[in-house]
Amino acid sequence: MTSxxxxxxxxxxxxxxxxxxxxxxxxxxxxxVLVETNDEVGGAVRSAEVTAPGYLNDLFSAFYPLAAASPIIRDLHLEQHGLVWRKAPDVLAHALDDGSAAVLRDAAEDTAAGLEAEGAGDGDAWLELVHGWDRIRDPLLDALFTPFPPVVSAGRMLRRLGAADTLDFARLAVTPVRRLAQERFTGPGAGLLLTGNAMHSDVPPDAAGSGMFGWLLCMLGQDVGFPVPEGGAGELAQSLRRRAESKGARVVTGTAVTAVTVEHGRASGVRLADGRQITARRAVLADVPAPALYRDLLAEQRLPSRLLRDLDRFQWDNPTIKVNWALDQPVPWRAEGARGAGTVHLGVDTDGFVDFAADLSVGRTPQRPFILFGQMTTSDPSRSPRGTESAWAYTHVPHGSDWTGDRLTEHVDRIEDAVERVAPGFRETRVARHVQSPQDLEREDANLVDGAINAGTSGVHQQLVFRPTPGLGRPETPVAGLYLASASAHPGGGVHGACGWNAARAALGANARLTGGARRALTRTAWSRLLPRD
Incomplete structure (x- = not known):
């Protein structure tokens, strides 16, 4: 470390x-210098053999449509550093207990054909959504991943849409996904696909903003699919590490940062758990949750009282229980459409989404949980021996319960019961099982506080200028030279790299020779107005 x-x-x-x-x-x-507490880089993008030898399991996240679509990730050219994307034959299916399934296929026309068979006109209605996506794809992605406000990309969207269509899109952005499906489709399939994808966030299906999440993920599925890194999720992280090291960056693992040091009101470096320090001449960027940055790493500093008050209102998304399996054969789905899908949604029907979300909202254990199921060998044959399947499932649970012991065991049984209903004989295919409780997830990655995988709710009250607290919606903090680079910052959760990219851009801009002083002064002035000190 002396060097x-x-x-x-x-x-x-x-x-x-x-x-x-x-x-x-x-x-x-x-x-x-990059400093990481764990022995491996990646955070929630890691993989390991935790079930049985020869079965590779993704420990946290698994499918990466946002990464594949992200202009930030794309422009890093990670394929030059070992990253290879793989995809299942079909993107996603929602399997119902009656043996049917709605399927998001690789080609939009094929998805539309399946939906048309369930409801007259639904195929054309689906293609209308896809055409709308194609029209604004690039400026929309730029707007989503750009520091707020996204002036340039928003202007491009306005020019492409025109006034009337801009209002229609704004309405879609705030329409609950349940209402979106009711307005546009007659059969159940499209609603299942849209709502299931919306439930990847923690926004209830009858809440504003859920339609945007469902539409976005479905359109990404039609555009880039739900790809996975060949050889496990960890290969995405390792390719990022290899690229950084090829550019001269130094990576230190197995070392915890206990404090951000501040001198004369400016971040000056970090202190490690063993007492040693690393000095930062220009900037410190923190890929940690906002509460951890302000309450732990800056515990020795005097921060604006309003910021600390706002942190008391910071809302986490729901805890997660994840189960990993090694299976001796493919999953015996009743619905043929689920067999080739990388991701399968199951456990609930259209109304069941609402019941599940209501259970979470009132702190009640769902008796019929909504489940996301991943078929990893179907997506990437390297994940397990030929003819077998490496699989996982996760579901959200309410805050405020101790998800250990009998409570955890009972809920894992509910998960397997749900899979068994749509895939009879599933339990008989198990070679091994590995369970991750919310506490396990946080222990393995401290950023997953109480098993929350989104670094804070995706509700509209904690997005844009409200993320992580009401302010500028930017990565700058009240401490000069310190930047929030985690998913607690805009634009939030998902593996797209935008939070880190935006923090890096802010640091580079603040240190630019001609504009650095003006940028720092502007940032300090804005923060002083929004967060006055006592």
Whole structure:
């Protein structure tokens, strides 16, 4: 560590956002040190053999449509550093207990044909959504991944849509997904696909904003699919690490950062658990949850009282229980449409989505949980021996319960019961099983607080200028030279790298020779107005 006592920047945390930030700074010629508590980089993008020998399991996230579509990830050219994307024959299916399934197929026309068979006109209605996506895809993705406000990309969207269609799109963005499906489709299939994808967030299906999440993920599925890295999720993280190191970045693992040091009101580096320090000449970027940054890493600093008050209102998304399996054969789905899908939704029907969300809202254990199921060998044959399947499932549970012991065992049984209803004989295919409780997830990645996988709710009250607290919606913090680079910052959860990229851009901009002083002054002035000190 003595050779790493100083750098232009220190990045705390090697999740995907931290790894992207390191790459962006290294590309700009900065000397960067990345410090990670765990022995491996990746955060919630890691894989290991935790069930049986020869079966590779993704420990947290698994499918990466946002990464595949992200202009940030794309422009890093990770294929030059070992990343290979693989996809299942079909993108996604929603399997129902009656043996039927709605299927999101690789080609939009094939998806539309399946929906048309369930409801007259639904095929054309689906293609209308896809055409709308094609029309605004690039400026929309730029707007989603750009620091707020996205002036340039928003202007491009306005020019493409025109006034009337802009209002229609704005309405779609705030329409509950349940209402979106009712307005546009007659059969159940499209609603299942849209709502199931909306439930990847924690926004209830009858709440504003859920339609946008469902539409976005479905359209990404039609556009880039739900790809996975060949050889496990960890290969995405490792390719980011290899690229950063090829640019001269230094990566330190197995070392915890306990504090961000501040001198004369400016972040000056970090202190490690063993007492050693790394000095940051230009910036510190923190890929940690906002509460951890302000309450833990800055515990020794005097922060604006309003910021601390707003942190008391910070809302986490729901805890998660995840189950990993090694299966000796493919899943025996009743619905043929589920057999080739990488991701399968199950456990509930159209009304069941609402019941499940209501259970979470009132703190009641769902008796019929909504489940996301991943068929990893179907997507990437390298994940397990030929003729077998490496699989997982996760579901959300309410806050406020101790998800250990009998309570955990009973809910895992509910998960397997739900799979058994749509795939009779599933339990007989199990070779081994590995369960991750909310506490396990947090223990393995401290950013997954109480098993929350989104670094804070996706509700509209904690997005844009409200993320992580009401302010500028930008990565700057009240401490000069310190930037929030985690999914607690805009635009939030998902493996797209935008939070780390935006933090790196802010740091680079603040240190630009001609505009650095003005940018720092503007940032300090804005924060002082929004978050006055006592």
């Amino acid at each position: 790493m006592h100083a750098a232009d920047a220190v990045v705390v945390g090697a999740g995907p956002n931290g790894l992207v930030a390191v790459n962006a700074l290294a590309d700009a010629g900065w000397d960067v």
